[in-house]
Amino acid sequence: MLEFTQVYKRYSTPQGPLQVLENVSLTLAPGQSLALMGESGSGKSTLLHLAAGLDLPDQGHICLAGQNLASLAESARAKLRREQLGLVFQQFHLIPSLTVIDNLRLQARLAKRDDANWSAHLIERLGLKGLEKRYPEQLSGGQQQRLAIGRALAPRPALLLADEPTGNLDETTADEVLELLLSLVRETQCALMVVTHSPQVAAPLDRCLRLRHGQLASSALL
Template identity: 65%
Template sequence: MLEVRGVRKAYDSPQGRVQVLDGVDLDLGPGESLALMGESGSGKSTLLHLIAGLDRADAGSICLDGVDVSTLGEGSRARYRREDVGVVFQQFNLVPSLTVAENLALQARLARRLDPAWQAHLTTALGLEDLLERLPEQLSGGQQQRVAVGRALALRPKLLLADEPTGNLDEATAEQVLALLLARVAESGSALLMVTHSNSLAARLQHQLKLSRGTVVRA
């Protein structure tokens, strides 16, 4: 389903050009899960953003179901982000003017894929029933994290991308969220790519991959 080949990405800095990714390869099939690990600054979040179509690689290819995301025009990339990929951002990226219920439904509604029964299931599974009318500013960090996870899952995407999705959650809720992500992958044939610093969480996924200084090393 997901095939990444020779991906390179560099950014300008006051110290000069910084090579963040330097020839990264990975594969992820339908129904599979992969933990992306590595120290801070190793390129994990950058790779996730490239796969999500939020930025373009300098070189290499990123293909989902045979379509190279890096070759898509702006309109097609926007449709790809809206319909094919569910992203759980490290900083949540909830819409501040929308309620929890509206944030949960937002991407699925834009993709014309809103399923009220599925959203109700996610709301209960994530413990958000009593928070639906609140705005993001009225939530704790952990509650915002759960809304972000629910928004990504509500889409029923082909590919789930999660950047430290349990980082702001207590241990019990983190386990519940991970179980929900893995169950979604198992039941739908979608794929999960998760950035995590936790060895114990990474071990729950089928595959592990480690980045170091922008290249893949053995996990």
């Protein structure tokens, strides 16, 4: 589903080039879950952006669903994101002017995969039944993150990328949201990559890799 082959990424800074990722190789099979851990500045978010085709590597290859991202035009990468990817962030990124149900179905509509029955099932599973006509500001933080997860899964993506998905939540709510996320991922059978600094978040996933100074540590595979 996702393959990095000897990927390098650097950025220009006033002090000179900054190497963010160096010789990174990894694979993620369909239906498999992977935790990516590391300290702040280790390159985790950069790797996630590359996986989503939001940025391109300086060297190496990244393939998503069998397609080399660097060989695609930006419009084709955007189409691939709509059709194959779900994205969940620490910040919920819900649209304030849309109701719960319209936020939930937004990504599916953009991907032309809107399914009213599936959306109704998600609303039930997310614990948002009866709240469909509310707006994001009328929800708790946990409810907003559950809605963000539902929006990402509404198109039934092949790969879900999550960046610190429980980072803004208290411990109890974070545990509930993580359990729901993993349950829905199993139900949809999509692959999952989670960027996290939390061993508790990483523990239930199939595999765990650790980034240190832009490199995957040799002992990272658990």
